[in-house]
Amino acid sequence: MIQDYLRQQVESKDYQPVFYDLKNAQDLHTFEALLKSRPYIRINDEIYSQLRELMKIRNPTKRLTAAEYDEKVQAYLDGVEIEKFGVWVYYPWNNQVVHLVNEADFIELRTSRNQHKITAAEIAVLSKKKIGIVGLSVGQSIALTLVMERLCGELRLADFDRLELTNMNRIRCGVHNLQVPKVVIAAREIAELDPFIKVKIYEDGMTEANMDDFFTAGGVLDIFIEECDGVDIKILSRIKAKELKIPVVMEMNDRGMIDIERFDLEPERPLMHGLIPEVDIPTLRGLTDAEKLPIFSPMLALDNASARMKFSLGEIGKTITTWPQLASSVVLGGALVADTCRRIALDQFKNSGRYYVDFEQLIV
Incomplete structure (x- = not known):
């Protein structure tokens, strides 16, 4: 029955x-x-x-x-x-x-209690911004922070994955959402926080087929936030962002590392600061996490990762199945990216580079 x-x-x-x-x-x-x-x-x-x-x-x-x-x-x-x-x-x-x-x-x-840390004139500017996010683990925290601070008028969210119980160590939601697409979970919470913010979801994640739509349909993105695990999409999405002169922001979920590429101000800037190796894109699809590591390592500065992250990476396929992510790091990432996006959108920050907010170094 x-x-x-x-x-x-x-x-x-x-x-x-x-x-x-x-x-x-x-x-x-x-x-x-x-x-x-x-x-x-x-x-x-x-x-x-x-x-x-x-x-x-x-x-x-x-x-x-x-x-x-x-x-x-x-x-x-x-x-x-x-x-x-x-x-x-x-x-x-x-x-x-x-x-x-x-x-x-x-x-x-x-937005009344944002003032005057964010002025009325700035709120009006931000309400017209379009931001795209690929990857809804750190990306969910980023999206919700952007919405709570009301730093945009439109969000585009892409992730092909469904919620598993193991994801709930860092994704804020209830157990009733198990097996619900992550983009749907995020979009629903955004609507409950602010139903007037426009949200468009890509339930298949970002693909070569929908990439143009993600970046340009309804107006070109103002900022692109990349938080996905797919090496091919990491590279292809940056190629597209560079072509369209869109700034790219990425948070590493380790040592509070945030990566910024200002293709809007530096259209000739090399992808990911010149750290992307010469690889054949088709060969990158379908790699296991362990197989991705040699390619990820220079791109994501894994040599500079925390000691526990380095140890964990060596345990993939042995004692764990994928790299770890902590809720505290994910929430920090949401704050770091949201603050950076606000300053980019308001033309208050113009730099590219990698920055660290490492609690283990700052709080000793």
Whole structure:
């Protein structure tokens, strides 16, 4: 009986929220039909608290009374029923509906505590940036940090892998996501953090067939973040980024090493600082992790890796199956890459090179 029930369950790959503007008659009708057909949907309607907070941040010099808050909120509604103000956002994968202010107000609220470390003018610039990420282990932490800080208006995510229990030592998600594509997991969490950020996913990962689309469809990327394990894609994606003059950022997940290639400012710069060996791309496909190491070593400066990483690399195929990654390093990588991308996007950082934020050297 249990097996029969389980066979009926098909994991949805929905990752895009659905918006309803109840001032629109068709949206109102569709929304009411949704709630009627799915009475188990959970509803979060805290629109008044959002509007109250909006009035608070717009009046920083005065402590408003409850009556003053209500007066300003009612004036802002300008006769619109509060139920129909803003948008209702439906998340089909978890059967939740959330009532939110409109996009402009949402961004104002979401970024209010960034100021003045990020100015209003900078927030406006960042909201138009397009960032692509390949590889959703370190890449997931990077994506979520970019979204929390709201450093872009569009993200493109590529990863062919599905979540395994072994991945959960560094990927933030619940066990109910086992065997869900990593890109879907990341895209859903992004939508729950900020449904107004555009997300496009590539469930087959980055391939030679979809690379042009990833880099250019809907506008050329402003920054490319490479966190994949495939040697061929590491090289081919850099060739494409160089051709399109897109800066490339990579975090190594060891010793806090971040690698930056400013092909936008240095179009003749050699790939990966000249450390990519002369290899035949077709021969790189399908290599095991152990077979990749001689090629990875100069590219990723593995001679400068931490002692424990070096030891672990020698144990691949013996006592472990792949290289280790720690949650603390992944979270650090998310912060390092997000901070670097913000400064690149705002033209505050112009260098290429490799940099280390090595806790074992800094905190002794």
